[in-house]
Amino acid sequence: MGVRVPPSALNPLVHIKHKRFFFNLLNDKTLEINFDKIENSEALIKISLKDVDYQPQVTEKIKDFSKKANIKGFRPGKVPFGMIKKMYGPQITAEEINKIIGDSLNNYLKESDLQFLGEPVALDPEQPIDWVNQKDFDFTFNVGYAQDFDLKIDKKLKIENQKIKIDEGVMKETLANLQQQFGEITNADAISQGDTIYGVLSAKNKLEDKEVTFELKELHKNVSKKLIGLKVGASMDLDHKKSFNDERYFTHITKLTEEEIKSVKGKFTFTIKGISHTLPAPVNQELFDKTFGKDNVKTEEEFNSKIKETIEKNYEAEAVKLFHHKIREKIIEVTQITLPNKFLKNWLLRTNKNINLEILDKEYNHYQKELKWSLVRNKIAKDQAIKIENEEILNETKVILAQQFGGMAALEQLGDQIDTMAENYLKAENGDNYMKVFNEIQNRKVFGFIENEVTAKVKIVSLDDFRKN
The missing domain is CATH 3.10.50 (Chitinase A; domain 3)
Structure with a gap:
């Protein structure tokens, strides 16, 4: 029997506190959970159940079912308890135990001081489960977690920050592209x-x-x-x-x-x-209007100035992306983070039908970097008390949707509709859209903090050299 724990239930914490944990059930009994470290960043969680841990819930379910069951030869609601237990007892027992195990494991992970990665993997029991006669049960889960790590971000960390020089060659190339586009x-x-x-x-x-x-x-x-x-x-x-x-x-x-x-x-x-x-379109007022809107540019001098301004703005965004990429790569390089690689690889293979060993070997290094950066980002957000409010997420989503409808002017045109659209977008894809927007805002704030802490080594480069990155 397997229990899958959703990633949203995994709480990012750091040190091992519990070797043994007793979880209080609603019936005031205790459920024993043992945590055994088997190697760096990997452990086994064993949950043990006695009949007193689940039998009251099973009995209550059977009683409730007997009141509703419609079986030939008996009046509705008058089916004997013993008959229902014999017919459906094993199934009800399995369902109740599965629920108890799932809830207990989720609560244990939430209250633990570890940052668990992936999802717990249920191990097959040593002996087949006998749902009819067996009274005590043991369930074991393989888990992976990230150990605590030191993060040093200061002026000693020097990172190249490329700035693009817009020269005559870039201007000519851009003008030629515009003439071709509107030709x-x-x-x-x-x-x-x-x-x-x-x-x-x-x-x-x-x-x-x-x-x-x-x-x-x-x-x-x-x-x-x-x-x-x-x-x-x-x-x-x-x-x-x-x-x-x-x-x-x-x-x-x-x-x-x-x-x-x-x-x-x-x-x-x-x-x-x-x-x-x-x-090629001739350089005249018609080209000015098609490029920057009617009458926004009147002369060729203004046109060239506007082109340069637009290029600088566009490539500034690209330069910031590159700078952030270099920041990320450098921090991952100098920060020692131990991951449960064996566990993660097995988990990825088990939970993704489209991944095989060949794809895993090819893509795992990238996955590992993404995971390490996520851990770094979360640590910075926690240490620096970086918070993201729901209103920020909603406003960011409105901007994303407005861009899909042609720009910020769409915000006014859509009026109150944009609020409903944003809320629906965030709820879609099982919450994945919400997390994408959340991570984007968190990334921006984290990079803002890092930029103020490290030393940026500005390097002026040509557009051709920048494109080689």
């Missing part, structure tokens, strides 16, 4: 730089006329050069691994599975069916 799309006879190409992909005996569309810029330069000047109807070979800058782009445009791609021996043949060419 006039035309059909072309031959391929030129910046074009979008439509055609069909085929492979001998494996694939026939698969329609695909891709941008020329996604191809390796040596491949795109060969396409320049080709006309509609022309064909060429494409290698799914070598022709594109990112081989994942090939999967994206073809929607082929990995197995389908692997089944093709050699290269694919691509035949051009259409060429889309964009005439």
Whole structure:
């Protein structure tokens, strides 16, 4: 019999206090719970039940059931207690014991001084359970927990903080992108730089006329050069691994599975069916209005100034993300946190159908980092008394929803509806949305604290260098 304890019941605390714990039941009896450490950050919790711990509840349930049972040969509510006990006693006993075990384990975890990770894993009993004759029961759970750790965050911790220099090259690139974005799309006879190409992909005996569309810029330069000047109807070979800058782009445009791609021996043949060419938009008032709204910009000088301001604002947010990432990585690197890795791996395999050993080996390091950062973040929040009120969570959710509806102006347009929408959003996904917003706010406050404590080493970099991160 297994009992799953929801993560929300796990309380983040630190030291082992109890080797043995007696939990008071409603019938004033005591339930014995033993905690036995088996290795670093891993232990067994054994819960022992005597018949006095569960029998009163079972008897009450049988009496209640006999009053409601409708069995042939007996008037409703007059079925003998003994008959109900014989017919349904084992099932009722199992249900009541399962409830007692679940409640007791939850309460034990809440009152413990340990920060448990994952969920308790019920171990199979040494002997099969006899629900008819057995009086005493023992249930054992394997648990993992995080040991207490020291966290040193001060000026001795030096972390690089990159600031992007917006040079002439970045300005030209951004202007060219805007001209392309708002330019006039035309059909072309031959391929030129910046074009979008439509055609069909085929492979001998494996694939026939698969329609695909891709941008020329996604191809390796040596491949795109060969396409320049080709006309509609022309064909060429494409290698799914070598022709594109990112081989994942090939999967994206073809929607082929990995197995389908692997089944093709050699290269694919691509035949051009259409060429889309964009005439760059001229730099005039129409482009100003399309980019920043009607009459917000009047001159080319204002336009360039606004572009630079927007780039700086956009990349400032990216620079902050990178700085926070470096903070996180550095703190995880210098902080000694012991995790129950064996327990966590077994737990992940048992509770996630989509995870196998291969995926676990590949992803566990990332999972471990996320877990360590969560422990660090919670410790800082606790030590610094960082609190998050429900009103903060609700307001943050309103902003998230407003952005989905086109920006902050949507808050006024939606009026009181936004409150209901925010509340429904937070309740959805079994509370996962609530925790996402909570963690986002907590992260922001924790990083705000860390930024004031560490030494930020500012480094001015070009946009190209920044993109290499």
